[in-house]
Amino acid sequence: MTDPMRETLDRWKAAFDGHQVDAMADLFTPDALFQGFGPKVVAGRDAVRAYYEAVPDDRTAEVTVVSTYVIGEQVAGGFADVTFRDPKGWEAAVHLSLTLQRDPDAWRIRQYHVSRVSADHT
Numbered sequence: 001m002t003d004p005m006r007e008t009l010d011r012w013k014a015a016f017d018g019h020q021v022d023a024m025a026d027l028f029t030p031d032a033l034f035q036g037f038g039p040k041v042v043a044g045r046d047a048v049r050a051y052y053e054a055v056p057d058d059r060t061a062e063v064t065v066v067s068t069y070v071i072g073e074q075v076a077g078g079f080a081d082v083t084f085r086d087p088k089g090w091e092a093a094v095h096l097s098l099t100l101q102r103d104p105d106a107w108r109i110r111q112y113h114v115s116r117v118s119a120d121h122t
Contacts, residue, residue, distance in 0.1 A: 004076035004100050005068040008107045012063075019057045025049035028109045029101055035113040037092075048112075058086045063096075076100040076107065082114070093117040 008027065015023035025045040028034070034048050035041045042051065061084050068078035077099040084092045099111040 003065065003068050004070060004102075004107045005065045005078040005080065005098065008098065008100055008109065009063050009065060009080055011106075012109075013061050016052070016055075017060045019052075019055070019059075021049050021052045024052045028112070029103075032109055033111045037114065037116070056086060058088075059090075060085055074102045076102070077111075081117075 012024070012027055014020075015027065025048045028045050028048050030045055031043060032045065032048060033041055033043055034051065036051050038051070042048070061082050064081045066079040066081055068076065070076045077097070080096045080098070082094050082096045084090075084094070094114040094116050097111075097113045097115075098109055100107045101110040102108075
């Protein structure tokens with residue numbers, strides 16, 4: 001079995017780096033819960049698409065899968081460290097947690113949550 005986190009995050013990174021918002025939204029289940037940098041949890045592919053449409057086109061992501069778990073054949077998840085960057089020097093490091101659900105075509109993101117990494121985290 002392939003690593004569901006790596007498989008999903010490879011597709012996510014390609015779509016994110018290419019600013020392909022429809023491809024990004026398609027990675028999520030229709031009723032996915034999503035917590036990005038914004039203050040609210042949003043739900044559904046349309047909300048995910050709107051979130052990524054607002055991300056500047058020149059941002060990219062460096063992704064390192066930290067841990068993966070699998071529960072049966074239909075559920076998986078884990079953690080990754082992600083650093084978002086742009087060419088002007090902006091950078092944001094986050095911890096990303098995902099819950100994944102297998103559909104007939106591929107793993108889809110059912111829940112997405114980022115937590116910003118802070119140097120003064122106490």
